[in-house]
Amino acid sequence: MLSPIQVLCSDITTLSLEPEPFASYTEADIISTVEFNHTGELLATGDKGGRVVIFQREPESKSEPFSQGEYNVYSTFQSHEPEFDYLKSLEIEEKINKIRWLPQQNAAHFLLSTNDKTIKLWKVSERDKRPEGYNLKDEEGRIKDVSTVTSLQVPVLKPMDLMVEVSPRRVFANAHTYHINSISVNSDYETYMSADDLRINLWHLDITDRSFNIVDIKPANMEDLTEVITAAEFHPLHCNLFVYSSSKGTLRLCDMREAALCDKHSKLFEEPEDPSARSFFSEIISSVSDVKFSHSGRYLLTRDYLTAKVWDLNMESKPLETYQVHDYLRSKLCSLYENDCIFDKFECAWNGSDSVIMTGAYNNFFRMFDRNTKRDVTLEASRESSKPRAVLKPRRVCAAGGKRRKDDISVDSLDFTKKILHTAWHPNENIIAIAATNNLYIFQDKLNSEMH
Amino acid sequence: MEVSAEAKRIMVVALGKLYSSRTQRGGLRLHRSLLLTLVMKSARDIYHAAQTTTESMEEEREEQQPSEVKMTTEASGTQELQGPASLPHLAADADAQGDAQNQDDACLGGPPHHTRKRRGKATAEPDFLPCKKAKLDLVSLTNSSVKRN
Numbered sequence: 152m153l154s155p156i157q158v159l160c161s162d163i164t165t166l167s168l169e170p171e172p173f174a175s176y177t178e179a180d181i182i183s184t185v186e187f188n189h190t191g192e193l194l195a196t197g198d199k200g201g202r203v204v205i206f207q208r209e210p211e212s213k214s215e216p217f218s219q220g221e222y223n224v225y226s227t228f229q230s231h232e233p234e235f236d237y238l239k240s241l242e243i244e245e246k247i248n249k250i251r252w253l254p255q256q257n258a259a260h261f262l263l264s265t266n267d268k269t270i271k272l273w274k275v276s277e278r279d280k281r282p283e284g285y286n287l288k289d290e291e292g293r294i295k296d297v298s299t300v301t302s303l304q305v306p307v308l309k310p311m312d313l314m315v316e317v318s319p320r321r322v323f324a325n326a327h328t329y330h331i332n333s334i335s336v337n338s339d340y341e342t343y344m345s346a347d348d349l350r351i352n353l354w355h356l357d358i359t360d361r362s363f364n365i366v367d368i369k370p371a372n373m374e375d376l377t378e379v380i381t382a383a384e385f386h387p388l389h390c391n392l393f394v395y396s397s398s399k400g401t402l403r404l405c406d407m408r409e410a411a412l413c414d415k416h417s418k419l420f421e422e423p424e425d426p427s428a429r430s431f432f433s434e435i436i437s438s439v440s441d442v443k444f445s446h447s448g449r450y451l452l453t454r455d456y457l458t459a460k461v462w463d464l465n466m467e468s469k470p471l472e473t474y475q476v477h478d479y480l481r482s483k484l485c486s487l488y489e490n491d492c493i494f495d496k497f498e499c500a501w502n503g504s505d506s507v508i509m510t511g512a513y514n515n516f517f518r519m520f521d522r523n524t525k526r527d528v529t530l531e532a533s534r535e536s537s538k539p540r541a542v543l544k545p546r547r548v549c550a551a552g553g554k555r556r557k558d559d560i561s562v563d564s565l566d567f568t569k570k571i572l573h574t575a576w577h578p579n580e581n582i583i584a585i586a587a588t589n590n591l592y593i594f595q596d597k598l599n600s601e602m603h
Numbered sequence: 604m605e606v607s608a609e610a611k612r613i614m615v616v617a618l619g620k621l622y623s624s625r626t627q628r629g630g631l632r633l634h635r636s637l638l639l640t641l642v643m644k645s646a647r648d649i650y651h652a653a654q655t656t657t658e659s660m661e662e663e664r665e666e667q668q669p670s671e672v673k674m675t676t677e678a679s680g681t682q683e684l685q686g687p688a689s690l691p692h693l694a695a696d697a698d699a700q701g702d703a704q705n706q707d708d709a710c711l712g713g714p715p716h717h718t719r720k721r722r723g724k725a726t727a728e729p730d731f732l733p734c735k736k737a738k739l740d741l742v743s744l745t746n747s748s749v750k751r752n
Contacts, residue, residue, distance in 0.1 A: 241630040431609070
């Protein structure tokens with residue numbers, strides 16, 4: 152499964168046009184979310200500047216069998232703009248927090264994108280024909296002089312250069328007091344939920360003027376606040392189930408059939424804290440930054456600061472598997488706290504068959520863990536190691552004082568400004584998208600391409 | 604005490620981060636503020652716990668000057684009684700300064716005049732707390748000016 156990873160498309164600098172390796176980028180170019188659609192044909196990225204860029208996979212061409220499957224820019228649009236809340240005197244960031252695709256039901260594609268406060272539904276459609284031969288208008292669109300029209304013609308659809316049109320179809324606003332961290336489309340394809348720090352709302356995709364509050368953990372007195380919601384997701388198959396994670400490291404599975412307000416959970420997944428590992432920062436590092444259902448719906452994948460855990464929905468007492476992502480940071484927590492890195496929120500992903508999990512780390516490293524063979528690999532997303540068709544070399548971080556091999560990186564030389572927070576895995580194939588600050592890397596399993 | 608110094612540093616950093624988050628773009632981040640508050644609370648608890656243990660340890664050492672084992676155990680017993688009584692004071696940060704002074708007096712065995720003993724690291728007032736001295740001087744100044752009129 153973890154065969155050598157090949158660079159499919161070398162780093163696509165989505166928004167910075169500078170080719171030099173040390174070109175500076177603006178903060179607006181930082182990618183904040185990455186998401187494949189349900190077929191994997193399209194890949195959407197959102198950035199801090201409120202823009203969305205959609206990539207499309209080129210169909211395999213028989214003439215050039217090895218250039219199959221490259222992703223090229225399909226469309227770019229401005230999804231959110233910075234706003235100002237006059238009542239609270241607060242600026243609302245335009246950064247795109249999450250993008251979720253709707254399953255395709257007709258020729259057009261739909262996606263939801265959200266910033267801290269507002270969710271928008273976008274329609275992405277293609278236009279490759281245009282009508283020609285109007286009677287009252289000429290080729291440039293000017294009104295013809297009626298006296299010059301001697302005969303009537305029927306306008307004909309003629310092919311034109313492909314144009315991708317994006318239009319906002321719905322705007323779901325004013326439903327969140329706190330910052331939205333997640334959106335999730337329900338398997339009924341009619342509803343979706345949005346979660347902020349303290350509340351989760353249920354929306355109907357066609358109705359923008361109201362939503363239903365399904366979880367509310369705001370205490371009567373805010374001074375009693377002990378935990379917040381960090382992520383939420385609907386079950387992929389059961390439209391009545393959803394899960395949300397908390398800053399205390401717990402997961403709650405809720406059933407919408409039980410009550411209108413799902414404050415009472417159906418299941419609570421919590422691992423008892425190891426008292427010997429207690430430190431000043433125990434609360435921070437146990438906060439769950441991402442939660443994902445497996446494609447089967449049987450398992451949950453969570454990420455906290457140092458580990459990734461796989462939970463079985465049928466076992467609440469402890470996770471099924473725990474993977475150490477970068478345990479060598481455990482002794483560095485104090486300095487990571489001072490430079491703010493301890494607050495970084497890493498995402499995690501399943502592969503299509505739920506046999507491999509992936510998550511990001513620092514120094515532009517990302518890690519994959521094979522659940523069956525228990526093998527794991529550390530790879531780097533960087534310009535230097537990512538020429539097209541190159542094979543990525545596994546990397547190793549040696550803990551301080553450990554045996555050091557050639558090419559190993561020591562913990563102290565890790566670059567903590569280069570963090571991979573957002574990763575995505577193609578729903579069916581071994582193709583992964585890695586967001587490294589302002590760059591997007593797309594890698595493919597070498598075996599995958601050789602088979603074609 | 605290493606733990607105490609680290610706890611103090613963590614608290615200072617947390618306060619700095621909480622303060623700067625107020626001016627951050629996008630408004631107050633609830634999750635981050637909550638985590639910082641939790642870290643600060645646990646650091647504060649550990650800091651004060653470390654303070655009381657160092658103070659009771661110092662008191663034990665003071666009593667050990669007459670090198671009688673029996674006397675030290677008795678003395679440490681009495682000092683320990685004083686320890687818990689002062690914890691409610693320790694809980695209020697503002698009183699820490701005055702409290703440290705009380706502990707000092709107890710250590711010295713109470714000479715009638717108030718000696719300004721050079722404080723050790725452990726009993727020094729936390730320097731991230733607002734200083735009360737300036738206010739008192741101002742009050743004394745205004746009092747004297749009123750008197751003249």
